[in-house]
Amino acid sequence: MDNVELTTPAPAREQDRWEHSGFGAIYAEHSRAIYYLALRLLGDATQAEDATHDVFLKAFRKLAGFRGEAAMRTWLYRITINHCRNLQQSWQARTMVSTADDALWERTAGQAESPLRVLETKELGQRIQRSLDALPEEYRLLLLLVADENLSYHEVAELTGQTADAVRGKLHRARKAFAAFFAQTA
Amino acid sequence: MEPNQPSSRLTQRQQAEERTQQQTRPAAREFASAEELLRFDAAQTPPPPDVAERLKQSVATEPPPALPWWKRLFRR
Numbered sequence: 001m002d003n004v005e006l007t008t009p010a011p012a013r014e015q016d017r018w019e020h021s022g023f024g025a026i027y028a029e030h031s032r033a034i035y036y037l038a039l040r041l042l043g044d045a046t047q048a049e050d051a052t053h054d055v056f057l058k059a060f061r062k063l064a065g066f067r068g069e070a071a072m073r074t075w076l077y078r079i080t081i082n083h084c085r086n087l088q089q090s091w092q093a094r095t096m097v098s099t100a101d102d103a104l105w106e107r108t109a110g111q112a113e114s115p116l117r118v119l120e121t122k123e124l125g126q127r128i129q130r131s132l133d134a135l136p137e138e139y140r141l142l143l144l145l146v147a148d149e150n151l152s153y154h155e156v157a158e159l160t161g162q163t164a165d166a167v168r169g170k171l172h173r174a175r176k177a178f179a180a181f182f183a184q185t186a
Numbered sequence: 187m188e189p190n191q192p193s194s195r196l197t198q199r200q201q202a203e204e205r206t207q208q209q210t211r212p213a214a215r216e217f218a219s220a221e222e223l224l225r226f227d228a229a230q231t232p233p234p235p236d237v238a239e240r241l242k243q244s245v246a247t248e249p250p251p252a253l254p255w256w257k258r259l260f261r262r
Contacts, residue, residue: 017250018242027238035233040224052237057244115216116223128227147224178220 023060030076031056033148037077040144041084043129051087055080074155077145081159116182131181139174146171 018024034055039048058079059066066075118124132140138160145156146167157164217223 017246017248021245023245027241031233031237032228032231035237036228036231039231049234049237052233053240053244056241057248060245060248115218116220118215118217118223125227125231128223143220143224147221147228149225175220182220182223 021060021063023056023063026059026072027056030073033073033150034076034080037080037144038084040129040132041081041140042087043133047087051080051083055083058083070158071150071155073148073150074159077151077159081141116179127182127185130185131178134181135174135177139170139177142167142171142174143178 031052035048035052038051038055039045042048042051055076059076062079066072070078132143135143141160142156145151145159146153151159153164153167157167160167162170215226217226
């Protein structure tokens with residue numbers, strides 16, 4: 001007689017763990033933001049997919065230790081930032097120092113106040129990536145975090161290890177730099 | 187000038203072509219700031235569905251998560 005499989009089939013086990021732990025809901029709510037941050041920090045879709053998987057797996061393992069002192073989104077962002085930094089450091093192929101002309105945005109005064117015009121959204125992602133890559137890492141991260149309306153300036157300041165006032169000051173320069181590089185990609 | 191003269195018909199055709207071109211030309215989108223542009227881009231960039239599937243499989247092989255500290259506290 002054939003052995004009868006008495007254990008729960010693997011797909012059902014996956015679904016149980018995913019749903020009963022509440023982790024499926026956490027993934028549904030935050031995965032878009034985490035994937036986007038990873039994508040724009042790493043600049044590579046495949047690496048961003050892997051990073052998103054690894055970040056959420058780390059979060060699953062650490063979920064019991066999450067005390068709710070920070071918002072879930074902030075906590076996941078912290079894991080993502082650290083994960084991406086570790087990856088970038090281990091690659092060593094990608095330098096963290098921008099090779100762009102640091103003074104470019106100083107010479108293009110006023111562009112930060114002008115609206116960013118986009119004619120073709122098809123290649124918008126590539127233009128954004130090129131502009132972000134040209135920025136110093138600090139500015140890139142600031143813009144990506146501030147773009148998330150769920151985060152307060154205080155939370156952005158905590159994630160980037162500075163005061164909220166410093167965030168406001170640097171953000172102005174980051175916007176100006178981004179606008180200058182974005183205009184160059186047209 | 188008579189309305190059915192060739193030059194008049196040509197003008198009408200040119201005007202019709204211009205109207206068609208204007209209709210098919212993509213409208214420029216304007217973003218007030220870098221953040222607004224990034225928000226628009228993020229909204230159009232969902233994670234691939236494969237990630238959720240891989241993660242479900244990975245989570246299934248993990249040991250059950252420990253109870254949160256506050257649940258452990260109330261269990262005593």
